[in-house]
Amino acid sequence: MKNLQENILEIQANIEESLDKVGRTKDEVTLIAVTKTVDVDLIQKSLDLGLNNIGENRVQELQRKYEEIGDKATWHMIGHLQTNKVKYILDKVSLIHSLNRISLAKELNKRAKDTNKIIETLIQVNVAEEESKFGFKTGEVIPFIESILSMENIKIKGLMTIAPYAEDPEEVRYVFRELRNLKETIESRNYKEVDMKYLSMGMTNDYKVAIEEGSNMVRIGTALFGKREYK
């Protein structure tokens, strides 16, 4: 594995190249360093090198690392969130990418209200309808949004998807395109409570294609930290 600084520079160059390729020259893409299974020392190092958005997919791990790192980083919850664990992360994360069911929306709204907070979330969409993944089907998203518009302590800030793994990322280009189309459909409805600011899509294997299709938030682990054993 090359060193972390080289990896960061390479990813940033690729991001710029993908933006240029489709004429998004003024757009910015937020690079979220996915640090599951990465130890705190290496996370500290990545912060020193200028990354500041950290993504974790497990509550316990996020809590443990947050204790050491704190608000030096901007924290993103990117994994499936159990309802009974909401209370542990609400004061730590700036964005939850995985709002994927109504019961979670209710709990988030309740807890946020109790602490006088507005929690920002993305709606997770299982575009490819994979059995193994969480998230709404594309057609379920607008009814879901309409069912939570009255939840004043949740602010919807966009959409998130995880594409199926594909050797050739061109095979999943349609997933990113469909999510962007959905974003535009939602925008055209002008819900005053909804702000479709973020499209969180693209991981190590497919972020270039995702950016070409409109992503402005990529979640990258392997290309930064090398291959790890994900539990």
Ligand SMILES: *Cc1c(COP(=O)(O)O)cnc(C)c1O
């Ligand atoms: C692990 C993970 C990533 C990063 O995946 P890589 O292929 O290592 O870049 C992105 N998003 C989610 C939700 C993840 O769980």
